[in-house]
Amino acid sequence: MKKVLSLILISVFFIGFLASCGGDSSSSDNSDKASSSYTPNLENGKAVYDRSCVACHMQGVAGAAAITDKARWEASAAKGLDTLHAHALHGFQGEHGVMLEKGSCADCSETDVYDAVAYILKEAGVEAK
Template identity: 30%
Template sequence: MSSENSTMAPGSVIRVLVAVVALVVVAIWLLAKLATSGQIVNAEVMSNEAVAARLKPVGESVASDAAPGMRTGEQVYKAVCISCHGTALAGSPKFGDAGAWAARIAQGYDTLVTHALNGLNAMPAKGGATDLSDDEIKRAVAFMGNAAGGKFTEPPVGGGKPAPHWIRKWPARRSTTASAWPAMLPAPPAHRSSVTRQPGHRV
């Protein structure tokens, strides 16, 4: 066997080198793809509000000016419920998603309140915030349900009775305080003593 047959032509060597380099590049690309898989996330899920809510310990309430038991549904949602309902975490219905809430709203307000108070599936009782009062949970349920198309009434803060529906729906611009009523009334008639009496004329 001659030495010419045992050596490769220069063109063949170049082709082999190019193929090896291409294989190395593809292998590096595949390894990089594998290492970063699962790290592409929705920008909404990574919003500052959602991240802060997830980093907070379960059941920890966000500081609020309201005293315990006096928090509104919105305050409770932002303090506790947003950690799951803000991003549809663990199968929870996302806040404001009418499609995800429709079947739940159809179950009725009392059923939703029972689930929120006692826990359901991955949701712990009171969302894990045991310091919340029952009324605060009821307000949060109404707030979230109404954001998705429900027609629930939040229990009033302070234990008062809710206003009748016709007062709640009355436009604010048409309401009039009692102090403004006298200005709306016609002026009273002049006093009788100011009338000039004429002879033979009855007043």
């Protein structure tokens, strides 16, 4: 019985530990975001997009989906927002071409990239879950 209790205690502690380190990515801006409670900053997203994504995603260069290409973004959005975040952050080889890590924006934070994804989806008129 004692053993069971300590097991419970250990798992409670462990879960608490996981929860406490899951969210914080200690990046530059002030939005608090455990990825589930992350709220995109579309203004920042536009700025990041204009700087780092526009070259490929404006017209659809090198296999990238143009920001106006709703059908392509719908197909992407169907993968789920987490997947899009991961692909934008770490890069992705798709059937159309290669998305580089952070669109090769070396000084973009994780949040910058997520905001840019949110901005693109909004402009494309698409929602990802």
